[in-house]
Amino acid sequence: MNDDLESELRNALRRKQPSRDLMPAIPRPARNWWKLAAAAAAVAVVAPIGGGVYRAHEQRKAKDQLVFALRLTAVKLQRTRAQMQTIQMEKFQ
Amino acid sequence: MxxxxxxxxxxxxxxxxxxxxxxxxxxxxxxxxxxxxxxxxxxxxxxxxxxxxxxxxxxxxxxxxxxxxxxxxxxxxxxxxLPEQGAMAPDDDFLRAGALRKLVASLPEEARLVVILRYQEDLEPMEIAEILNIPLGTVKSRLHRALAVLRWRLEHTKHKVAQ
Structure with a gap:
């Protein structure tokens, strides 16, 4: 009797197929905190470097403009001096 | 994996x-x-x-x-x-299996689990004890009692239908 009941239970409790696929919808893993920290650190390091490069470029440009202006002034002074010398020589003659 | x-x-x-x-x-x-x-x-x-x-x-x-x-x-x-005892037809294999599943579902939770693991998964009492983290003796006694209850209910149903 017990054996009959046991075999009946095995038969009644056979595995069944689910009616749909049970693969769960896996949520996308959240970004790890260390990745975010690394990204922030990279920004913190790169930003000043970028800023420094920009500042150096601007300084070099200003220096070039200053040198150009000085050269221009020197040329103008030289011309002016030459004109004054010419005028003085004409006066003495 | x-x-x-x-x-x-x-x-x-x-x-x-x-x-x-x-x-x-x-x-x-x-x-x-x-x-x-x-x-x-x-x-x-x-x-x-x-x-x-x-x-x-x-x-x-x-x-x-x-x-x-x-x-x-x-x-x-x-x-x-809960089993619908009056509606069972114990001699019909298909219906009897359905009735038996209902009887199993009417067992207390702990006994039900032991029966399902034993007969669906064909596990030994020792394996069931490990899965449920309970003593082997408890598994055996739950199984023994559950089978006695199921047998009694099946017999009782058969008797009722015969009348």
Missing amino acids: DLEQLVREHQQMVFSLAYHFLRDRARAEDLAQDVFLLLHQKLHELESPGHVKFWLRRVTAHRCIDESRRRKLRNGPDLES
């Missing part, structure tokens, strides 16, 4: 444990899906395919009990799971 492959391999087992326990296909499928989602989170902690199978049986068993208790709190006793 690939999750998709594990789901394909074990979904019938996990679903059937839940279905025989809850006797509700939709809820059994939802429960099984929750178990596989948890498996996805814990997969790195599991060492081998055997460990995965053991873990799935254990987690499903505990989830079944949790779900059953939640349902009782919400709805009170589940009349659907």
Whole structure:
């Protein structure tokens, strides 16, 4: 009797197929905190470097403009001096 | 270990444990899906395919009990799971199997789990004790009592129908 009941239970409790696929919808893993920290650190390091490069470029440009202006002034002074010398020589003659 | 492959391999087992326990296909499928989602989170902690199978049986068993208790709190006793003794036809194999499943579903939760693990999964009492984390003696006594109750109810039903 017990054996009959046991075999009946095995038969009644056979595995069944689910009616749909049970693969769960896996949520996308959240970004790890260390990745975010690394990204922030990279920004913190790169930003000043970028800023420094920009500042150096601007300084070099200003220096070039200053040198150009000085050269221009020197040329103008030289011309002016030459004109004054010419005028003085004409006066003495 | 690939999750998709594990789901394909074990979904019938996990679903059937839940279905025989809850006797509700939709809820059994939802429960099984929750178990596989948890498996996805814990997969790195599991060492081998055997460990995965053991873990799935254990987690499903505990989830079944949790779900059953939640349902009782919400709805009170589940009349659907009670056997319809007068409507049984014990000599018809198909109907008798259905009636037997209903009788199993009417067993107390702990006894029901032991019976399902023993006869659906064909596990030895020692393996059931490990999965449910209870003493071997408790498994044996629950199984013994459950079989006695089922046998009595089946006989009682047969007797009723014969009258």
